[in-house]
Amino acid sequence: MTDMIDGTTASVMGATPGSAPSESTARPHAPGAFTLPRLDDTAASGGIAEHVYQALFRMVMESDIAPGSRMVIDKIASDLGVSSTPVREALARLETQGLVTKERLRGYFATEIMGSAEFADLWEFRRLLEPHAARQAAMGIDRTGKVRLQYEVDSIRQVRLQDDYASMTTFREHDHRLHDLIFEFAGNAHLRKAMDQAHVYNRMFRIRFAPIDGYHAIQEHADIARAIIKGDADAADAAMREHLELAYHRIEPYLQ
Numbered sequence: 001m002t003d004m005i006d007g008t009t010a011s012v013m014g015a016t017p018g019s020a021p022s023e024s025t026a027r028p029h030a031p032g033a034f035t036l037p038r039l040d041d042t043a044a045s046g047g048i049a050e051h052v053y054q055a056l057f058r059m060v061m062e063s064d065i066a067p068g069s070r071m072v073i074d075k076i077a078s079d080l081g082v083s084s085t086p087v088r089e090a091l092a093r094l095e096t097q098g099l100v101t102k103e104r105l106r107g108y109f110a111t112e113i114m115g116s117a118e119f120a121d122l123w124e125f126r127r128l129l130e131p132h133a134a135r136q137a138a139m140g141i142d143r144t145g146k147v148r149l150q151y152e153v154d155s156i157r158q159v160r161l162q163d164d165y166a167s168m169t170t171f172r173e174h175d176h177r178l179h180d181l182i183f184e185f186a187g188n189a190h191l192r193k194a195m196d197q198a199h200v201y202n203r204m205f206r207i208r209f210a211p212i213d214g215y216h217a218i219q220e221h222a223d224i225a226r227a228i229i230k231g232d233a234d235a236a237d238a239a240m241r242e243h244l245e246l247a248y249h250r251i252e253p254y255l256q
């Protein structure tokens with residue numbers, strides 16, 4: 001199995017064009033200023049607040065709003081053609097997700113993208129929690145859980161990942177669901193909450209690593225799920241350790 005997930009080899013999806021790591025790192029961070037697309041009337045059907053939130057979420061995730069830059073409520077509201085209320089709501093929501101910070105008397109700022117030291121700390125945290133959670137999940141998962149876990153790994157295999165926001169969103173949401181399911185089946189609400197509060201996925205996916213790496217992770221997720229579904233705690237622990245190590249070495253070269 002490991003021969004398929006060596007981050008340096010071509011891959012399970014060798015046919016995916018244009019996915020070389022050098023190309024996917026090319027996107028520059030925007031300078032301090034940014035402009036927002038005005039929301040049209042169709043936005044109202046989905047709820048203005050949700051659209052404002054989605055627009056700002058995407059701009060922070062994609063660094064269209066430069067990391068560390070100030071996010072001025074009135075300016076954003078004016079650019080989007082909305083009142084300040086949905087902007088305030090969106091910023092408060094983004095704050096709970098670790099994407100913006102609120103500084104007293106100064107307002108909101110996009111958080112910085114994590115550097116090497118923060119990434120190493122985050123992975124130390126994951127190494128401590130997740131192999132244990134995988135082990136517990138293998139011992140505690142029930143029949144329904146097995147179906148849900150299998151469904152998660154099967155459904156993502158249908159997706160063709162590209163170097164665009166939609167693909168990375170699909171993969172980020174899969175990664176989040178897969179790891180969260182394991183914490184759910186592990187049955188310890190404290191561990192699950194600790195993982196949730198680390199904002200792993202929002203922080204990780206602001207680093208523009210190659211979409212091809214998603215395919216390696218999907219294979220590793222399938223290995224973890226297989227071990228958990230079999231009820232093999234040692235194999236689940238080992239598969240999660242391996243996934244975290246391989247992911248670390250895949251992402252680390254993209255850190256600034």
Ligand SMILES: [Zn+2]
Pocket residue numbers: 175178179217221243
């Ligand atoms: Zn993963």
